[in-house]
Amino acid sequence: MxxxxxxxxxxxxxxxxxxxxxxxxxxxxxxxxxxxxxxxxxxxxxxxxxxxxxxxxxxxxxxxxxxxxxxxxxxxxxxxxxxxxxxxxxxxxxxxxxxxxxxxxxxxxxxxxxxxxxxxxxxxxxxxxxxxxxxxxxxxxxxxxxxxxxxxxxxxxxxxxxxxNGMGTTLKLINNLVMGVAIEAAAEALVLAEKAGIDPVKVIEITSVGGARTGAMETRGMRMITHDFSPHFSADNMYKDLSSALNLAEKVGVCLPAASIAREMLRAVKIQGNGAMDSASVVTVIERLADTVVKARK
Ligand SMILES: NC(=O)c1ccc[n+]([C@@H]2O[C@H](COP(=O)([O-])OP(=O)(O)OC[C@H]3O[C@@H](n4cnc5c(N)ncnc54)[C@H](OP(=O)(O)O)[C@@H]3O)[C@@H](O)[C@H]2O)c1
Missing domain, CATH: 3.40.50.720 (NAD(P)-binding Rossmann-like Domain)
Structure with a gap:
């Protein structure tokens, strides 16, 4: 070998x-x-x-x-x-x-x-x-x-x-664009459910089937609700990858509005001192904007 x-x-x-x-x-x-x-x-x-x-x-x-x-x-x-x-x-x-x-x-x-x-x-x-x-x-x-x-x-x-060379890392940026935007979407959905009076756990349950299913919700939804931000993929690393995707987009001439917003939200995570935490910690920024905290109902 x-x-x-x-x-x-x-x-x-x-x-x-x-x-x-x-x-x-x-x-x-x-x-x-x-x-x-x-x-x-x-x-x-x-x-x-x-x-x-x-x-x-x-x-x-x-x-x-x-x-x-x-x-x-x-x-x-x-x-x-x-x-x-x-x-x-x-x-x-x-x-x-x-x-x-x-x-x-x-x-x-x-x-x-x-x-x-x-x-x-x-x-x-x-x-x-x-x-x-x-x-x-x-x-x-x-x-x-x-x-x-x-x-x-x-x-x-x-x-x-x-x-x-460089095509592997280019495809990786494209993959992480999907993940970064999906994590932002999962966080927004959980905070919206919380404020609308729905147990956020039910968001995870219902999106696990059907077209709204995402790996982001599956891997990070419950950790957002329990505020377990031990790093699996840090906010710093996701910020880095979305920044690289935006650089690439500028170079080849593509607009990436959703990726831009997801990157800016991760910038807020970093500014608040949580860059080393998992990228799921973006939920805390959305919670602050909405003046709420997501939590599972009894
Ligand atoms: N975590 C994930 O889910 C995931 C998934 C796919 C791809 N990736 C990618 O995989 C790579 C590693 O990620 P990770 O999650 O394993 O990160 P990590 O836990 O933060 O580990 C980073 C590693 O890089 C070393 N390092 C950092 N800066 C260095 C420097 N200037 N000189 C020498 N060594 C340095 C660290 O050494 P020390 O131990 O001394 O700090 C450590 O071994 C990243 O490019 C990340 O984007 C991560």
């Missing part, structure tokens, strides 16, 4: 690396904060002192850190993955980053002889723990084919978007 290196043991990385270990891939990891990676080391992964050392120990190196700046740093920066480049090595960046950054990283990797896939994912830490991610990869087809065993260990819907 291919030797895998993994850089970024965050909420997602933790679950993905667990799956890779379960599937039998020899795994070497690096995380900025070593303590947060301890449980994966305990599960059998080897530790690398730098992303470069992680790359030297691996044939397939996966990076999954917060945003464009973090991906660039751990891949192209001092001590980064590309300093550990060696013949036969493949780089997969799974972060949801700006497509132009994916293209820039791919060019820098290519200059070092390293083929790269931008392969962001859909799902959340729970979905990742079940090995059921959606994966949208872009880059050379032969490299995609070579990485399929790794993808199949962690995902169920695996798509080759195209040969051109």
């Amino acid at each position: 291919q030797k895998v290196g993994f850089v970024g043991i965050g909420l997602m990385g933790r679950q993905i690396t667990r799956r890779l270990i379960m599937a039998g891939f020899p795994l070497t990891i690096w995380n900025r904060t070593k303590e947060r990676a301890q449980e994966i080391l305990d599960a059998g992964a080897a530790w690398a002192e730098t992303p470069a050392a992680c790359a030297r120990a691996a044939e397939v190196v996966i990076t999954m850190v917060t945003d464009s700046a973090a991906s660039e740093k751990v891949i192209c920066g001092s001590g980064g993955v590309l300093e550990g480049a060696h013949p036969g090595m493949i780089l997969i960046d799974m972060g949801s980053i700006a497509p132009e950054m994916s293209r820039s990283i791919a060019a820098q990797a290519k200059a070092k002889g390293v083929p790269m896939l931008d392969a962001p994912v859909t799902g959340n830490p729970k979905v990742a723990s079940e090995g059921k991610l959606g994966i949208m990869a872009a880059g050379p087809r032969a490299i995609y084919d070579a990485c399929l065993p790794v993808f199949q260990a962690i995902g169920v819907k695996i798509i080759h978007v195209g040969e051109e």
Whole structure:
């Protein structure tokens, strides 16, 4: 089996690396904060002192850190993955980053002889723990084919978007536009029900069947009602993705009114100091506007 290196043991990385270990891939990891990676080391992964050392120990190196700046740093920066480049090595960046950054990283990797896939994912830490991610990869087809065993260990819907780097991260932005707007809609619906005297739990129940069904309501509706905002996908991260989608829209000439509003509401979440909380916390902004708090009836 291919030797895998993994850089970024965050909420997602933790679950993905667990799956890779379960599937039998020899795994070497690096995380900025070593303590947060301890449980994966305990599960059998080897530790690398730098992303470069992680790359030297691996044939397939996966990076999954917060945003464009973090991906660039751990891949192209001092001590980064590309300093550990060696013949036969493949780089997969799974972060949801700006497509132009994916293209820039791919060019820098290519200059070092390293083929790269931008392969962001859909799902959340729970979905990742079940090995059921959606994966949208872009880059050379032969490299995609070579990485399929790794993808199949962690995902169920695996798509080759195209040969051109940046197309994976572009599709991810489009996916998250749907999610970001749906979370905003779910929050608005729950607050409206609350003020109209309807138990918000009944909104979750009735929208679970029929055309109003959304993953946003299914995964976050009850957490909005109980105000459980432990992060599965933070408001900061959703804000980042909607901002990137709006940048793309400006570039290609598309108006995104709903995405703009969803992004602005997440800006309010951030201003109120809750950016690290789950994006479901947008409900608190709508509650304040409506001077109410959603709660389940007895
Ligand atoms: N959570 C989800 O549901 C979900 C779903 C699909 C895609 N994604 C995407 O997956 C990526 C990771 O998300 P996550 O939820 O796992 O985030 P997270 O829990 O916040 O973890 C972020 C990871 O990035 C590292 N990091 C951040 N800035 C860094 C820097 N400057 N240098 C080195 N390492 C840095 C963190 O290291 P430390 O531990 O040291 O902080 C941590 O390992 C993001 O691009 C996100 O948009 C997330």
